[in-house]
Amino acid sequence: MTIPQAESSLGTTGWSAGLGRRGLSYVLPFAVVAGLWQIASLFFPPFLFPSLIDVFKRCFEIFASWSQFSDVLATVGRILAGLAGAFIVGAAFAVSMARSRAVNEFLSPILTLFQGIPALSWVVFAIIWFHGIEPRIFFIMVMTTLPAFTFQVLSALQAMPRDLMEMVMSFRPTRVKLFRAMIIPAILPDILTAWKVNLGNASRVVVVAELVGATGGVGYELLQQQQVFDMAGALAWTLQLVFFVLIAQAVLTLIETVAFRYRAVSERSL
Amino acid sequence: MTAATPIISLEQVSKSFNKSRAAPAYVAVDRLDLQVGQGQLLALLGKTGCGKSTIFNMIAGLTEPSSGTVTVDGRNPFRDFDSFRGKIAIVFQNDRLLPWRTAVQNVELGLEMLDMPAKQRKETAMHWLARLGLRGHENDFPHALSGGMRQRVSISRAFATDASILLCDEPFSALDEMTARALRAEFVRLVKENGKTAVFVTHSINEALEIGDRIVVLKRPANIAVDLPLTATTAAAEKEAIIKLLKPKLRDDLRRHPIHRGFHARHARRAQRFDVLVSWNFVMRGQPRAEVAISVLSRKPKAVAAIGPDRSVLRRNDKLVIALHPPDQAQIG
Numbered sequence: 001m002t003i004p005q006a007e008s009s010l011g012t013t014g015w016s017a018g019l020g021r022r023g024l025s026y027v028l029p030f031a032v033v034a035g036l037w038q039i040a041s042l043f044f045p046p047f048l049f050p051s052l053i054d055v056f057k058r059c060f061e062i063f064a065s066w067s068q069f070s071d072v073l074a075t076v077g078r079i080l081a082g083l084a085g086a087f088i089v090g091a092a093f094a095v096s097m098a099r100s101r102a103v104n105e106f107l108s109p110i111l112t113l114f115q116g117i118p119a120l121s122w123v124v125f126a127i128i129w130f131h132g133i134e135p136r137i138f139f140i141m142v143m144t145t146l147p148a149f150t151f152q153v154l155s156a157l158q159a160m161p162r163d164l165m166e167m168v169m170s171f172r173p174t175r176v177k178l179f180r181a182m183i184i185p186a187i188l189p190d191i192l193t194a195w196k197v198n199l200g201n202a203s204r205v206v207v208v209a210e211l212v213g214a215t216g217g218v219g220y221e222l223l224q225q226q227q228v229f230d231m232a233g234a235l236a237w238t239l240q241l242v243f244f245v246l247i248a249q250a251v252l253t254l255i256e257t258v259a260f261r262y263r264a265v266s267e268r269s270l
Numbered sequence: 271m272t273a274a275t276p277i278i279s280l281e282q283v284s285k286s287f288n289k290s291r292a293a294p295a296y297v298a299v300d301r302l303d304l305q306v307g308q309g310q311l312l313a314l315l316g317k318t319g320c321g322k323s324t325i326f327n328m329i330a331g332l333t334e335p336s337s338g339t340v341t342v343d344g345r346n347p348f349r350d351f352d353s354f355r356g357k358i359a360i361v362f363q364n365d366r367l368l369p370w371r372t373a374v375q376n377v378e379l380g381l382e383m384l385d386m387p388a389k390q391r392k393e394t395a396m397h398w399l400a401r402l403g404l405r406g407h408e409n410d411f412p413h414a415l416s417g418g419m420r421q422r423v424s425i426s427r428a429f430a431t432d433a434s435i436l437l438c439d440e441p442f443s444a445l446d447e448m449t450a451r452a453l454r455a456e457f458v459r460l461v462k463e464n465g466k467t468a469v470f471v472t473h474s475i476n477e478a479l480e481i482g483d484r485i486v487v488l489k490r491p492a493n494i495a496v497d498l499p500l501t502a503t504t505a506a507a508e509k510e511a512i513i514k515l516l517k518p519k520l521r522d523d524l525r526r527h528p529i530h531r532g533f534h535a536r537h538a539r540r541a542q543r544f545d546v547l548v549s550w551n552f553v554m555r556g557q558p559r560a561e562v563a564i565s566v567l568s569r570k571p572k573a574v575a576a577i578g579p580d581r582s583v584l585r586r587n588d589k590l591v592i593a594l595h596p597p598d599q600a601q602i603g
Contacts, residue, residue: 164366166332166366167362170360172352172354172356181382181383182368185368185370259370260370262370262412263369264411
């Protein structure tokens, strides 16, 4: 007998009321902070607390002007390229480490060492080692997110259910089919979590990298705003990056919702 | 006892595991000789931890023996791993369904490995699910199915590949008795109808009796303690095997004196100290005729017997109906 799915007793009205409550609880903290900021803007000069209206005007200007918006896209491109590069290298490392104890024993200390190096040090190394801006930033992004990706994918590979692995192996799959049928679906939740975590890290690191070693991008523009004491501009450029992170997180959440629809939902979950 | 054409053969097979460098190796299987004939349904019976699953994994090619030879259809299942694709199917103790696949996609798994075209794959999977009573649940994810249904999906998955050899590792042990009984009956029917060779690992005597053409009882570390064919057609061989286990004195008792129930009870109690695990109650036309308790887990397999008033049952080749006695001793370990 099929275990019945939990049926919602809420009607359409109840459902929209619930959604409204959830929306309100999500928006309320932001509204409070914005309100406090706006009040502060009445008592402090604009280079300390600019009016939020000015900030949103600047945001709109950035969106409307291609020359400025291209800087936002350049930063987004750098984040995605860096994360993709780190993920590909990290996944390859993780698979090698999971397959070979010797490789694991060799790479683990190196990656642990890399984790201890501050992002700013990587920026300095990149400026010394590379001439071009893009290779510099790509290198910084990869080096700062590589250990986390590697360890997260490795942990996911090692935590794969052994009994399911044995079951799939009993059908004697080819390597490609083993990856497609078992390994990728099994580690996908951890991969998405790794992307979510590293996305936040990468958006912070890219600004530092652009601030010091680039002639374009959100980090570079922030430097410009700092030099003219334009707080509204600094906030507007920061918000561009925040918007991107929020959109990227929403996309990842959507992927999770679709990819993990097989998961049972308990009526008494956490 | 071996069948005419062994398809699975284990010769002097041992398997030991090193838990740590300091500790001595744990011997799970000790110089085991076992042959399984084509079309045979072998029940491998023994206490928990006696090495049944290790034997199972070696036959499946998932583990390599420490010494000795394992051959399936004349080849080494571990070294020639890929050559057995589609030839060996396994039903595990728990269903082991991939949670991210629906029931039909789980059944399709083995067929994907055989490169079957998608349409044919789906038709085959749907056919087997329907055959095992899961029509209407094809697109359910495992979490939405009950334990019995999940195990049915797992059996469908094994049968869908049409493998000639089926290995089953206590597949019904986690189910309630009613469901397990129904699935056992269905399993035996499918094995026989499709002419499969099957090795069925279990720790339940009842289950072994219900399923096996032949029961091999293992002692620890895994080696054969008792090997009994259990089909009605081999009743004579079965009787012979049981009589061979009797002490000469008991054989004489069997031949000369009817033995009453009290005798059996005394021996059963005594035998319990020797770890009795099989207690047989032969029944003809609904009436108890003879009972034999066999102690097989003591160092040397031996039997104590209590024979009913009509000892002729052991001399005739009539169809035997075998039941356990007493029922509460049916479970090992």
